[in-house]
Amino acid sequence: MKFTIYCFPPKKNSYSRMERLGKSLKTNVIIMKSRVTRYAVYGVLIAITAMVVATLLNCYLEFREVSLTTILNVQKKNTALWILDCMPFIFAFWGQYVSSIMAYEASTLVIDQTNELRNQTVALEYQAMHDATHDHLTDLPNRILLRDRLEQAIHAALREKQQLALFILDLDHFKEVNDTLGHYSGDLLLKHVAMRLKGIVRGSDTLSRLGGDEFAILLPIIKESNDVFIVLKKIQNAFLSPFVIESLKIEVQASIGVAIYPDHGRDFDTIMQRADVAMYAAKQNQQSYTVFSSDLDKHSPHRLTLTGELRHAIENDALLVYYQPKIDIGTNTVTGVEALVRWQHPQHGFMSPDEFIPLAERTGLIKPLSLWVMKRAIEQTVQWHAANLKLGIAINLSPSTLLDPELPDFISGFLAANNLPAHYITFEITEGSIIKDPDRALEILTRLDELGIRISIDDFGTGYSSLAYLKKMPASEVKIDKSFVLDMLVDENDRAIVQATIDLAHNLGMKVVAEGVEGKETAQRLKELGCDVLQGYYFSRPLAPKNLLEWHNTHTKA
């Protein structure tokens, strides 16, 4: 086992720090001694004063005269005065003695407390380091520690000319468990999975939780490829019996992707990405596991190089935003547009956001991407307003963007810079992003609502909607997902869902938008059902800004 992250070698300057500590202790002792000495001097002065006053008083009372002879006389005769005469010396001696004792007692106290503090600091440092490298829920190593272990293992494998294997496991349908049984049960399930997996790995392997329902297992040395299959079998066995969560039996399966060093990659990022690609292939093909092979790259859309290219595209303004009109049924006018991002990739051609938004989510690019789209969409809206086209703009927010506490400040900055009133902006958020962290979502949505921004619940009906959340959220609009709208004329269930959603939203005081309206009849039917706003190919596909202006001119004339 490697301990590079855990161990704390004595720091170079720790000895000089000790020296400094010793010096400062000595100084403290001197300061304390001098304080006590000062009080001893006061004692000596009081004793001398008492001695002088007592002698003079004695002279006066006995001889009615104060002179050198009478002073010597009383001093000789009165033994009580002898004791008084000794007092200054006693005080001086006592002061010195007590000051030394006190100063040394205090210094040992300080040393003890310093040691105690140092021990506590070391314990806290260990704790902080542990927290930074472990997952809070399962206490398994997190991605940071896995990276460290994998990099160490790569060095060792290179030196020993050995292979190593990385497994990435993703639970199937975990979201459903989380959404239907709640977060608490979801967390319990993850802990149970972690415990079962712990049981199958050896001490030298690393089991890590990468986040969400994703785990990784690192085998730092594999002698032959059969080792991989032995571990795969063990993982499969671990999922054979159902998990019991709060007396409910839950069958859970996992999709596993495997990448091997050096065949599939020679560094952390490549090995991780390839195990990830293999895991996705397993999930897509509904296989229990997939070992990476180069032809998977063809199917798993260019993931390996795409991340860098997407970052480049965001930084160089190479993405596009298209706008799809939203038509108000009551007035038959375009009241707003939905901003939909597009990527014209130099090699792969036109790429759907469904292909690269999840990638952006996984790689942390979603924040710059979302900010880019927001900025571009707001600038475009301002241009339309200047041309007297007062459109509202709906912007899609992915879960992590919504839950970013900096979002309200960013957006108010954009709005202020562009002088656009906030009520022209609608953020389309999904139920999933609310359920992910309801308290935080509510807090951020409330801040956005206070700014005057409108909130729309997107893809309504596809997640596991919780009416309790929906009621609490400051949303003003619900968007029925196109999957219900597309077939509502032929599928009775879809029509019933559309109807129920419209009634529910209206009861909660919200407007209803139907997306995916492809034909006249659907539009008519939605109108009869009481829907407020329509969006879909029947009216227009998402359009480039220039084309939207043309479309708008013809639509308003028509």
Ligand code: C2E
């Ligand atoms: P969405 O928010 O549900 O957007 C509606 C999707 O339905 C769009 O797909 C739109 O082009 C498509 N659509 C509109 N009318 C019709 C119709 O009549 N029939 C059919 N079959 N489809 C229709 P698109 O543009 O491919 O976007 C897909 C998804 O990607 C969006 O789903 C949204 O979740 C996401 N997305 C797009 N742009 C952004 C963005 O800027 N940020 C984020 N976070 N997500 C985005």
Ligand code: CA
């Ligand atoms: Ca949307």
Ligand code: CA
């Ligand atoms: Ca949708």
